Amino acid sequence: MxxxxxxxxxxxxxxxxxxxxxxxxxxxxxxxxxxxxxxxxYKPGLGEFMMGIQEHHAKLWFAGINKNWKLADFEVHEIGETLDDVKKYCTDRPEIKSLGIIDPAVNTIKAAITKQDMDKFKMGFTELTNDCNSCHKDNQHGFNIITIPSSPPVTNQDFKPAK
Ligand code: HEC
Structure with missing residues (x-):
């Protein structure tokens, strides 16, 4: 037992x-x-995020030149949010260490929107566009040339301020 x-x-x-x-x-x-x-x-790739940024970049221009400052403010923040997503989801892309190149231009645009200052807005937007291209050149994508858009990116949106 x-x-x-x-x-x-x-x-x-x-x-x-x-x-x-x-x-x-x-x-x-x-x-x-x-x-x-x-x-x-499925995770979107850097190129897909860039196409989103391209659209916001174009809408930002038409919002700004139409003095639709609320829309311009929205679009510049959408660019910022997309860049945050790039930092989060594209960690495998070494190019993203150059993202900060556009920060000063984005800040100029934000300040111009707050002051509703058209000259400053156009200056900031030109600077931003040059920065897009600098980053592309620095990262073997110099063939992707961004310009100030000559016509609205879509025809189903009114860029003038709401009445
Ligand atoms: C970090 C540097 C960097 C910055 C800043 C940057 N890009 Fe890019 N962009 C890239 C890289 C790298 C690619 C190639 C992505 C790929 O491999 O698909 C690219 C691709 C693109 C493409 C091509 C997408 C396609 O498939 O057709 C467009 C359009 C684009 N960028 C727009 C912009 C715009 C507009 C800005 C500025 C507001 C900008 N980019 C800023 C690095 C950058």
């Missing part, structure tokens, strides 16, 4: 330990399958 009790206790410990390691294996398999799914999730 004396020997049976410790044997039962030892048996229970072995059962618990086996069960535990089974659980760990199941958990690990679950983690691995989730990791595989995560690796497969």
């Amino acid at each position: 004396k020997i049976i009790l410790p044997l039962i206790v030892a048996f229970c410990f072995i059962m618990i330990a086996c069960n535990q390691s089974g659980n760990n294996q199941q958990l690990q398999a679950k983690v691995d399958s989730l990791q595989a799914k995560l690796n497969d999730t």
